[in-house]
Amino acid sequence: MSSPIPAIEIENLTYAYGRQAEAIRGFNLTVQPGHCYGLFGRNGAGKTTTIKCLLNLLRPQRGNVRVFGLDPREHEVEVKRRLAYVPDQVAFYPWMSVRETLDYLASFRAHWNGKTEHELLERFRLDPSQRTATLSKGQRTQVALIAAVCPEPDLLLLDEPTSGLDPIVRREFIETVIGAYQEGDPGNRTILVSTHLITEFEGLIDEFTIMDRGHAVVALNADQARERYQKIRVRFAQSAPELDLSTAFHVRRAGRDLELIVNGGGPELIDRLQKHSPEALSTEALTLEEIFVAESRRPE
């Protein structure tokens, strides 16, 4: 059976702004249809630049970008018909009302789910007659999210979608809106989300890539990651013995306590630790945010 065409396929992507250092260099990414993919990274890691290349807002200087097997440069409109984008900084025409903005955006789409629009307007408590100039930052994001979800596209590109949203709306948005969006056509609706609020998306993300300075540091399946990245806490009767801990990439000693973070090789290390008869030994899987923090702090 032939494998489905990836929703997103990026090969060796490189982009530099002017004469500055490359914002992205040799970046690779594959997102399968129906997956929720997380793009994590510190500020300036190249997440937004990557998304802009997918949207053909920026043209890659090297490498290939494919969305549903199509090159956004050559098939710009076809690609954009199948996706919707929520930018990190949402801007609307200030003279338009929320209603007019949504009508304006709906006019570009072949399909628009009016029922979903109505429900979301109510859920977010947005007044359709309110002018967008008077909306708060969070409310603008809400309008942008409605505009992205209502056409029911095959791919949602979310760039920091929850920034500015209050915790209640944020949770509701992630759990209900995004969840409902994917459940609408499971296996086909794909999400690429770039965010700092990793914990909020923890339950949704199937795969993720951690970016740093324009390239991928780690790219893993979320479940695999939780298996591989483990935090091991050990307490010894006396001060912690000198051990070969080269397989752990984070070690913290505090008197009798030893805290280790490992990326694979956890069972072998635990066996070695057991030989020193610790008073207590516990392991726990890292959350995606902890993995992100650990990888970001990891020395090069």
Next chain:
Amino acid sequence: MSARRRRIIKEARAIFWPWCAVMVAELLTWFWYRSGFEEAFLWPGTSPSFWIGIPILASLPFGNEFQHRTFPVLLSQPIDRMKVWSEKWVVMSGAVLTVFLVHWFAQGYSLVAGVWVVTTMCSAIFWTLVARSTTGAVILNLLQGLGMMIALNLTRWVFQVQPALAVASTTLVAAALAYALVMLWLGRRKLARFQVTAGIDGDDLLMTGPNVMRGGVAGLLRCRPSGPVLNLARKEVRLLWPVWMITLLCIVGVVCLGGLQFLPGVSGEKLTRVAVIVVSALSGCLATVLAGSLSMGEERTSGTQSWTLTLPISAGLQWFIKLAVAIFASFAGLAIAVTVAQAVFGAPFVDILGEAFGRQRLLFLFSVFTVPSLLTFAAFWCGCAGKGTIRAALWVFPALGAVVLATALGAWLGEKLLRNGSVIDFLVLRFHPFPFSDRTVSPILSLTFGGSKMFWLVPPLLLALIQSRRLFRREPQDGFLSEIRHLLPVAIVAMLCSFLPRIPVAFLYRAAAQVNGTIIETHEAVGKIVDVTKLDAAHPRQLTGEDLAKAAPLSERARRLLINSTITVVPKGGDPLWLQSHKNLSEYFTTVHFGNDWDCTAYGPYFHCKTPTGWWGYPTHP
């Protein structure tokens, strides 16, 4: 470096490049005046550089804070707001006054200009804080200026006799200064009480303004859930609302001026000239530049452009709609203003406008509407190449100036080639020593210098069009160097388009010059070796080029051209009618039968050639 000095340097840097642009335009005006062209409003660089440049410079210090959304950061700093005001005002005053000084030197002292500068300096901050944008502030300042101009002219016409006129003028100037002081105080007060109430876009009067539209017009321009192309056009029309406001302002100004005609002793001709200036400056210049720069500038500043680009409609179509609506807006605005002015002032308005754009009706119509459309396109190009309305508007005239200079450079090089082109001479002698006949020359000349010379505008225009489409979808880079980089190819193409047509002309000219020189040289050489008194018309003297070369010293050029030629010499007499009107004919006529079947006859300083395809030479053939 002290904190205050650092802040002042920051303010100065913020308006440095706009100041440079206005200053360059003013200096160009100076040179223009020195060249003897005194009809200021006829040249786009003259009035706008001062009358629009001053409000821009005055509005920028606070306008920049709105544009870059730094106002909340600025006002949250532990510094007295009045200190912020005074630092910005000092820097702005310095910039404005230096431009005024240059204007003064260039065009002489003008009370109106002085009052304009003082009131603008004093009121710009207030208007910027009201409009919450530079562009809005510039428009409000211009409104204020138009009101002042009408009041001043009205006073002059009402009180025509001294000393009443002097008293009235002094009173008016005093009133204007008092008004300026009040505006200065209002500006300080406005800043002291200023509240940053808006979201991301600010309460920009320019962008939120369309809310004043009510009823049918607002309904007509309201976006619908279907029809994306129409929605894009509607959005553009609304985005360009300042252009419509300026058109309205222009119409109000023209109607007010028209009303003054009915006052006793008022010079109708003067009023018509003022109306031409108002229409040219507001609709012909300001509105056309804004039409091009606003649609891109405001969208780039607010961030809506890159967001719109993510919608499933081709970027090319978006670009086309934007450009088409901008050109339509500038065209329609100007057409409305000109029509109203013509209705108010009648034929004299068109006559005075015709002085600027040519008296031929077709040329007049073409110029009146094509020049503003080109200006709009230039502004649109600048909007695509840069970021922000004001930046684009400020770039229009330097960019156009650069292209005009490049064209002039191409023409100058072409002229050089025409006059003393040794390379061309060599090529002519080597490949085609004989000029073409009139039948061939005429179309070449008409194509290069004749009515179709507008054709040579097409390549740079086409390149600029392609560039603007490409730049439309690109994220603009900061720094003016990127704009210069984009402008360079257009300037080079403009230069080539001015230079290249001169090459065939230079070729024709040099070829003609060589043949002309050879004929005259041959004629003179014949005179030296032939005894003209013994010439007989019935038995013409026959020579070959080689015979002549042996008997008389000839130039290398003549020797080469005379290969395989025969020369016939006859005495003067039986001159054809067309030659009888010419004086200084020699006592003998020399006909050279060139190797290429040309028969050229020299009659002294005159000659003409009969070629297999027509005639060539002077005097004109019969």
